[in-house]
Every structure is written in C-alpha cells, then in structure tokens.
Amino acid sequence: MRKGSCARVGQIFRPEITSYARIAPLVMLAPLILPFALSFASVRSPYRTGVGHTPGQPVPFSHEHHVSGLGIDCRYCHTSVERAAFAGLPPTETCMSCHSQVWTNAAMLAPVRESWRTGQPLRWTRINDLPDSSTSTIPCTSGRARAAPSTTDRSAPCP
Ligand code: HEC
Ligand code: HEC
Numbered sequence: 001m002r003k004g005s006c007a008r009v010g011q012i013f014r015p016e017i018t019s020y021a022r023i024a025p026l027v028m029l030a031p032l033i034l035p036f037a038l039s040f041a042s043v044r045s046p047y048r049t050g051v052g053h054t055p056g057q058p059v060p061f062s063h064e065h066h067v068s069g070l071g072i073d074c075r076y077c078h079t080s081v082e083r084a085a086f087a088g089l090p091p092t093e094t095c096m097s098c099h100s101q102v103w104t105n106a107a108m109l110a111p112v113r114e115s116w117r118t119g120q121p122l123r124w125t126r127i128n129d130l131p132d133s134s135t136s137t138i139p140c141t142s143g144r145a146r147a148a149p150s151t152t153d154r155s156a157p158c159p
Helices: 017-043 063-069 092-099 107-118
Strands: none
Touching: 092 107
C-alpha cells in the first residue's frame, strides 16, 4: 500500500470520537467512584456533624454571660477537665452557689431551683462527642488520668 492511501479507506470513526474515547473510562468508573467520594465528603460535612445545631437545654445557660461577663473560670464548672477525657458538667449545687443569692426569683432559673429542691439533677444535653481514640487516656499509677490537654502523651504530668 502506498503512503497516504489510508485516506481512501472509509473512515469508521469521526475525529471527535477520539476525545470521547479519552473520557469514556472516567464516565464508566463514575458510578463506582462517586458513592465513595460523596460519603467521604458527607461524613465530615457540617450538616452531618451538626455544626450550628442548638439542642434544647433545661435552662438557657449562657457561657458568654458567665465566662466573659462574670469572669468565672471554666474549671469552676468543668471540674474534671484537667484529669479526665470528659470535662464534666456542673451539678446543680454549682449553680446554686450563686443562684441561691442572685436572681433568686428568675423564671428562667426555675428548673435549677426545682432540681435543688427535689435533688433531681438537671439533664443537660451534651453537644459534642469525641471519637474514643481521641479521648482514651494513658492512666497514671494513681489510677487517675493524665492532666489535659495531652492525656494521651506519656510525658504529660500525673495528678
Ligand atoms: C459565680 C456565680 C454564678 C454561678 C456559679 C452561676 N451563675 Fe448564673 N448568673 C450569675 C449572675 C450574676 C447572673 C446575672 C444576674 C443579672 O443579670 O442580674 C446570672 C444569670 C443567669 C441566667 C440568666 C440569663 C443570663 O445569662 O443572663 C441563667 C439562665 C443562669 N445564670 C444560669 C446558671 C446556671 C444553669 C448555672 C450553673 C451551671 C449558673 N447560672 C451558675 C452568676 C452565677
Ligand atoms: C457557670 C458554669 C460554667 C462555666 C464557668 C463554664 N461552663 Fe461550659 N458548660 C456549663 C453548662 C451548664 C453546660 C451544659 C449546657 C450547655 O451546653 O450550654 C456547659 C457545656 C459546655 C460544653 C459542651 C460540653 C458537652 O459535652 O456537650 C463545652 C465545650 C464547654 N461548656 C466549655 C466551657 C469552657 C471552655 C469554659 C471556660 C471558658 C466553660 N465551659 C465555662 C457550665 C459552665
């Protein structure tokens, strides 16, 4: 066959087909890859992790008011923050140390007074849940957990 005679052999595919052929494998793999890509994207999405979600609480407690406004130390209420993976939520007694003196008649605080009177703890809804891997601690010989923030660090001080 002479050089250039190919041109006379009828062309089966139009030239544009070449570019389709290049992306064809991607198109065929998409149904396999997409579900993984989407689940990776959604598992950590703000929607899935509840960013901005504000669950109802028994009392409209304000950190801004108590911490920034009144200057109460976090550890006054979250007593186990330096010892355990869970910082703890304050018992009614902690609120009553002030609220038996201030704002004693506020309707907002009725559940706190009720809890104090009946001895039934306030049921705060927790808003975060760390994976166990990040909250597991290396215990100290005393049997207590290491001091925060590096409870998984062997060099962190023991209480
Ligand atoms: C160190 C003292 C102190 C402690 C402890 C304390 N409070 Fe308060 N709280 C105050 C003061 C002071 C006010 C403001 C009163 C005012 O505005 O006149 C206040 C106001 C409030 C209010 C009204 C809304 C607001 O923030 O203005 C709520 C609700 C409240 N506290 C809930 C609680 C709860 C629940 C606890 C326990 C987890 C608690 N407080 C512990 C001092 C305290
Ligand atoms: C007067 C008591 C008080 C003080 C002081 C306080 N907190 Fe709280 N904290 C609470 C209460 C009550 C809750 C549960 C209700 C809520 O989520 O608002 C809570 C909840 C939290 C939560 C959510 C915990 C969970 O597991 O859902 C975080 C995080 C937190 N506090 C951090 C802090 C930090 C950081 C500080 C210091 C800057 C601080 N708190 C100071 C009373 C307090």
